[in-house]
Structures are given as structure tokens and as C-alpha cells.
Amino acid sequence: MSTKLAEAISVHQHYESGAKEEQPAYYSALQAKIVKKTATVAVCGMGYVGLPPSSAITERGFPVIGLDIDDQKVNQLNAGRSYIRHIPPSTVQGMLNSGRFRASSDFAQIANADVVTVCVPTPLNRYREPDLSYVTSTAQVIARHARPGQLIILESTTYPGTTVEILGPIFAERGLTPGQDIFLAFSPEREDPGNPDYHTTTIPKIVGGQGPFALELAAAFYRSFIKRVIPVSSPSTAEAVKLTENIFRAVNIALVNELKVIYSKMGIDIWEVIEAAKTKPFGFMAFYPGPGLGGHCIPIDPFYLTWKAREFDITTRFIELAGQINAAMPQYVITRLADELDRRFSKGLNGARILILGIAYKKNVDDMRESPTLKLMQLLESRRARVDYFDPFIPEVPKTREHPEFAGRRSISFDPSGLNAYDAVLIATDHEGVDYKTLVDRSRLIIDTRNVCERCGLKSEKVVKA
Numbered sequence: 001m002s003t004k005l006a007e008a009i010s011v012h013q014h015y016e017s018g019a020k021e022e023q024p025a026y027y028s029a030l031q032a033k034i035v036k037k038t039a040t041v042a043v044c045g046m047g048y049v050g051l052p053p054s055s056a057i058t059e060r061g062f063p064v065i066g067l068d069i070d071d072q073k074v075n076q077l078n079a080g081r082s083y084i085r086h087i088p089p090s091t092v093q094g095m096l097n098s099g100r101f102r103a104s105s106d107f108a109q110i111a112n113a114d115v116v117t118v119c120v121p122t123p124l125n126r127y128r129e130p131d132l133s134y135v136t137s138t139a140q141v142i143a144r145h146a147r148p149g150q151l152i153i154l155e156s157t158t159y160p161g162t163t164v165e166i167l168g169p170i171f172a173e174r175g176l177t178p179g180q181d182i183f184l185a186f187s188p189e190r191e192d193p194g195n196p197d198y199h200t201t202t203i204p205k206i207v208g209g210q211g212p213f214a215l216e217l218a219a220a221f222y223r224s225f226i227k228r229v230i231p232v233s234s235p236s237t238a239e240a241v242k243l244t245e246n247i248f249r250a251v252n253i254a255l256v257n258e259l260k261v262i263y264s265k266m267g268i269d270i271w272e273v274i275e276a277a278k279t280k281p282f283g284f285m286a287f288y289p290g291p292g293l294g295g296h297c298i299p300i301d302p303f304y305l306t307w308k309a310r311e312f313d314i315t316t317r318f319i320e321l322a323g324q325i326n327a328a329m330p331q332y333v334i335t336r337l338a339d340e341l342d343r344r345f346s347k348g349l350n351g352a353r354i355l356i357l358g359i360a361y362k363k364n365v366d367d368m369r370e371s372p373t374l375k376l377m378q379l380l381e382s383r384r385a386r387v388d389y390f391d392p393f394i395p396e397v398p399k400t401r402e403h404p405e406f407a408g409r410r411s412i413s414f415d416p417s418g419l420n421a422y423d424a425v426l427i428a429t430d431h432e433g434v435d436y437k438t439l440v441d442r443s444r445l446i447i448d449t450r451n452v453c454e455r456c457g458l459k460s461e462k463v464v465k466a
């Protein structure tokens with residue numbers, strides 16, 4: 001049996017009783033539009049998560065409206081430019097040239113859409129609680145312009161219950177009952193920016209619908225441009241799948257970070273241990289230590305569940321512990337750096353010149369949201385070290401919520417002759433394309449938090465793994 005057929009059958013199995021439910025009035029017409037690819041798709045939020053599928057959906061023949069409240073993004077897209085490094089301008093130009101894509105900040109266009117996806121931010125507020133304000137305000141705008149017969153899919157990462165408990169009532173209040181007048185679904189985004197092996201269309205997509213018909217429609221929509229769609233029994237399950245994936249990462253990264261600290265004291269190299277351990281063909285999956293968590297997902301998403309769990313009188317101890325261990329990593333790295341300066345050069349951090357390599361939260365991306373490098377810079381400067389940074393992907397630090405003080409700082413250019421003016425180089429992000437050999441040859445001390453020097457075959461007593 002083909003995978004697609006099996007998945008289609010599985011949609012029915014999730015809702016055996018639902019199959020007996022009477023078909024809502026708007027279902028067949030919308031299904032036909034999706035199958036014929038004449039359904040107009042509105043994507044709300046043209047960021048890292050909204051833009052890539054917009055391209056895939058346009059390519060498959062659907063008319064697409066890319067909606068964003070940020071006029072600058074809208075104007076750039078309509079001028080054929082891209083603001084996301086791994087999406088080349090030619091992709092945006094291709095979308096425009098197809099005649100099927102326009103970006104807009106006019107949300108009244110929702111009325112013309114058949115399928116609406118929501119890809120807006122879900123950060124934490126200053127109390128580290130879920131900030132659903134972007135999701136709710138987007139849903140309210142959509143509901144204002146919505147009409148019966150639309151499929152609305154939330155893609156933003158969130159806690160179980162959001163789609164049914166928060167979005168559903170917003171539409172119901174305007175007389176649009178989910179399952180009858182409109183169809184609601186949740187489908188988490190699994191985009192991995194910069195990953196050369198997996199793209200929007202090849203990353204399997206989880207889908208949960210509020211009721212059998214919403215699931216059918218959402219699954220049919222995604223199947224039209226994604227190779228593999230996995231239906232689950234409810235939007236809450238789909239929401240939980242996404243959180244589980246990211247909690248799994250956060251906890252496992254915390255584990256190897258803890259092991260790094262222990263093994264380092266024992267004179268054992270954690271990276272050598274992981275390389276050897278991962279030769280086991282079953283029961284082990286490699287995760288790597290680092291200077292702390294970064295990005296828009298792993299440091300944030302687990303706490304969406306922590307918050308929701310309180311409603312059920314449950315404390316998420318694993319998640320909290322992982323958070324503590326990961327959050328302690330920048331300080332651990334700085335302590336190792338200070339110890340080495342002391343041991344090698346009888347020098348303290350006060351007045352030391354430090355070059356940080358990599359300010360993006362992971363290699364080969366121009367995204368620095370929640371980057372641990374900012375914390376490293378803050379810790380160093382609080383001890384009066386003089387810090388420069390080099391990052392070929394981020395020439396200037398944008399304004400960030402947690403560290404506005406670094407906005408406007410500019411990357412130095414890579415100058416081999418200037419390297420020994422620094423007391424130490426701290427590798428925070430292992431971008432490709434950096435001349436690590438010259439870095440090792442010309443620097444006085446390197447603190448390598450990513451093991452990139454060894455991976456490049458560079459062994460030197462000047463390199464300290466931390």
C-alpha cells in the first residue's frame with residue numbers, strides 16, 4: 001500500500017465515528033478547491049516559518065497572499081528581495097513571476113482566502129510565561145474578515161489546547177462555529193533553517209484537526225505540497241508533538257552539557273565520548289554540548305508546557321532542570337576562559353581583549369534570536385573585558401529584546417595579522433567558511449565551545465574545549 005493511501009486511511013481511522021457525522025455544508029466545495037489547487041492561501045507571518053512554505057505552495061500552483069504587519073518585509077518581498085539568508089532573492093522573484101504570489105499588509109484580503117495559515121511569533125513574556133498575544137491578535141483580525149467555508153491552520157508552536165480553547169472561541173464569537181462554518185487545525189512547523197538535507201516539502205508534517213472534516217481538509221492541503229503528512233487525533237495532540245520534539249532536544253542537550261562539565265574535571269573529552277558512543281547502532285542518539293541554548297525554539301518552547309502543566313497541578317521537573325543546566329553554560333564557559341587566562345598568562349578578565357567568533361545562535365545562519373553569545377558578551381563586559389566579535393553572517397547586531405545594549409555593534413573583519421592582539425578567541429558558533437587553521441596558528445588562546453578546531457583536524461595546546 002502506498003504511504004499516501006495509508007495516511008489517507010489513517011485520517012479516517014482517527015475519526016471512525018466522525019465519518020458518520022453529517023458533512024458540513026462548506027466541506028465539499030473547499031475540498032474540491034484544495035484538490036484542484038485553486039484554493040487561495042493566505043499565510044499570516046512572513047518570517048522564518050511563513051516564507052518557505054509560501055514558496056512551496058506557490059510553486060505547486062496555489063494563489064498565495066503573504067500577509068505581515070511589517071511593511072518593510074511586505075515591500076521587500078514585492079520588490080523581489082529576501083531578508084532571510086537561506087532563501088535567495090531568486091526564490092522570491094520566482095514566486096512573483098508566477099503571478100500567483102503577492103505580499104500585503106492588508107488583512108481584509110483574508111476574505112478572499114480559502115485556506116489561512118498562522119505563522120506568527122510565540123515568545124515568552126518577561127515572567128517567562130507564554131506570550132500568545134501575536135496569535136490571539138492575528139486570530140482576531142482573521143475572524144473579523146473570515147467567512148464560512150475557510151480552513152484556518154495554526155502553525156506557531158504553542159501549548160496543547162491553544163487551537164481549540166483560544167482560537168475556536170474567537171471564531172465562534174463571530175458566529176463561525178468550528179467544524180460547521182469554518183475548519184480549524186493545528187500543524188506544527190518543523191523548519192530547520194540552514195539544513196541542507198531537509199526542506200519544507202521533505203520534512204514530514206503533523207496535522208491535527210478539530211473534528212474529522214477539518215483534519216481531512218488540512219491533511220489534503222499539506223499533502224498537495226509536502227511528501228509525507230501524518231494525521232493525529234486532535235489539534236492538542238499535534239501541539240503536544242511539537243513540544244515533545246523540542247523538549248526532547250532541550251533535555252538531551254542539558255544532559256551532554258552536564259556530562260561535559262563532569263568529564264572535563266576527569267580529563268575526559270566529551271566530544272570523543274559522543275563520537276564513540278554514537279557507533280552503537282541502536283539506543284543512542286548523539287546530541288552535542290555548547291555555550292548555551294539559542295534560537296527561537298529550544299530555549300522557549302519547553303516552558304509553554306511548564307506553564308500549561310500548572311493548570312493540572314503538575315511540576316515539569318525535567319524541563320526546569322534542563323533549563324537550569326543549559327542556562328548555566330555561558331557562565332561555565334566564561335569561568336573556563338578566565339581560568340586559562342590566569343593559568344597561562346597570569347591575567348584576569350579585567351582589561352583582557354577577547355574576540356568572540358560567531359554571534360548567530362547556530363552555524364551558517366543569520367539568525368541571532370536568543371543567541372547565547374549575547375550572554376557571553378554581557379558576562380565578559382561585566383568583568384571589564386574588551387570584546388570584539390566576528391561573524392560573517394551578522395555584520396551588525398540588530399536590536400534584541402534581552403540585550404538592547406549590543407544593538408549596532410559591528411563585526412570586525414577577519415584579519416590574521418590582528419589576531420594575536422587578542423588574549424583569547426572564544427568560538428561560540430562554528431560557522432563554515434572561517435579559516436580555522438589561521439585562527440589557531442595566529443591566536444594566543446582559543447576556547448572552543450563547539451569542537452570545531454578538532455573537526456578541522458587542528459590540534460594545538462592553544463585550543464581548550466569548553
Ligand SMILES: NC(=O)c1ccc[n+]([C@@H]2O[C@H](COP(=O)([O-])OP(=O)(O)OC[C@H]3O[C@@H](n4cnc5c(N)ncnc54)[C@H](O)[C@@H]3O)[C@@H](O)[C@H]2O)c1
Pocket residue numbers: 044045046047048049050067068069070073119120121122134137138155156157158189190191192193296297
Ligand atoms: N524559526 C524556526 O526555525 C521555527 C521552527 C519551528 C517553529 N517555529 C515557530 O514558528 C512561529 C513563527 O516563528 P518565526 O521564526 O517564523 O518568527 P519570525 O519572527 O521570523 O516571523 C514572524 C512574522 O510574523 C509577523 N507578525 C507578527 N505579528 C503578526 C500579525 N499579527 N499578523 C501577521 N504577521 C505578524 C512578524 O512581522 C514576522 O515577520 C513561532 O511560533 C516559532 O516558535 C519557528
